[in-house]
Amino acid sequence: MQEITERKNSEEKLKESEEKFRTIAEQSFLGIAILQNDTVSYVNEQLAYKFGYTTEEIMKWGVGGFMKVIYPDDRKMVAEQAKKKQSGEPDTVNQYQFRGIKKNGNIIWLEIFSKTINYKGKPADFVTIHDITEEKLAGQKLKESEENFRTIAEQAFMGTLIIQNDQVTYVNDALLQIFEFSQDEVNYWKKDNLLKLIHPEDLHYLREYREQLRSGESDIKPYYSYRVFTKYGKIKWIDQFSRPIIYRGKPAELVTIMDITEKKKSRTRISKTQQLKIGAS
The missing domain is CATH 3.30.450.20 (PAS domain)
Structure with a gap:
């Protein structure tokens, strides 16, 4: 009986924790996603908006579906880092920049901060993304000038x-x-x-x-x-x-x-x- 009670308490705490996470994530100005088994287990509105999709569309992507929004020349690096973090491997790069592809085909520059977390009892890649397209374009114009x-x-x-x-x-x-x-x-x-x-x-x-x-x-x-x-x-x-x-x-x-x-x-x-x-x- 005690074991059942402890399990229920644990489940309730996990549920409360997930609800708090979603509340914070949905109010964040950063794009947030969780990758597990090469699929998108969670995505907030901000990240979906950055790529021009709805959260519902992204959640329907299959295994490796997230790679279609990564610029071809950057896919190898992004895929390698995502795999390592989903496996909980060491020797990862937590912050880097890459190019993304919006639903309408436009290319954007993004800065990613990611790390391995425990999500529903398994390792996952917790990703936060910031759009730096304007900064990149400004830097490019300055260089040209x-x-x-x-x-x-x-x-x-x-x-x-x-x-x-x-x-x-x-x-x-x-x-x-x-x-x-x-x-x-x-x-x-x-x-x-x-x-x-x-x-x-x-x-x-x-x-x-x-x-x-x-x-x-x-x-x-x-x-x-x-x-x-x-x-x-x-x-x-x-x-x-x-x-x-x-x-x-x-x-x-x-x-x-x-x-x-x-x-x-x-x-x-x-x-x-x-x-x-x-x-x-």
């Missing part, structure tokens, strides 16, 4: 660099040629490395100019001319244009530099010639 920027910058005759968190995160070939450095030499450069290239007599004025830019003064020119040293000690005159940008999702400074050394020399020669003419007259 950066590639387009690099393509344009590498063909430009003006030097270009990006400074972020006082770190030089990008320089183009034109800038390397102006300062006579190689790419390897400027890797991991910080803002202080750039300051050392500025002629000491111009550093104070450049700081004043940058402070005016930061304060938002409207009556200042969009560039500043100053002298710099190259790697081999040559003195060059440059025009610098700077503006704030968002780079890889964070604030940064885009700096464009033009070598105006020859223009400065030409102006100096013209000025001297004019002075000589005035003196001769």
Whole structure:
């Protein structure tokens, strides 16, 4: 009699536990499913919605039926992980990303968190899924934008660099040629490395100019001319244009530099010639 009572109590607790699980799962914004014996033993509304099916349709899928919503190139990995977790095997990957196929044929990106659980007395694969399609598309667009920027910058005759968190995160070939450095030499450069290239007599004025830019003064020119040293000690005159940008999702400074050394020399020669003419007259 006691054995029967204990069994009933155990069944009631199991029933209560399952009801609590379903209540939580149905209110979750994550897609949730339980795989057992390669069939879907449970699926919530969110997961069904992500794939464009109803829960009733998914629950009718047979053995291995869930594989039809996995992108072909990702099926091997997903199937392997699902099998291991349904068997309770060790050495599993609990979190990874894969592509899914909606009922209408659209491809979506998903992030899965899964692990082995005991479900109705047997091992099963407890799966939670998050749709990351928008994040993936945003990342892809950002990558394409950066590639387009690099393509344009590498063909430009003006030097270009990006400074972020006082770190030089990008320089183009034109800038390397102006300062006579190689790419390897400027890797991991910080803002202080750039300051050392500025002629000491111009550093104070450049700081004043940058402070005016930061304060938002409207009556200042969009560039500043100053002298710099190259790697081999040559003195060059440059025009610098700077503006704030968002780079890889964070604030940064885009700096464009033009070598105006020859223009400065030409102006100096013209000025001297004019002075000589005035003196001769």
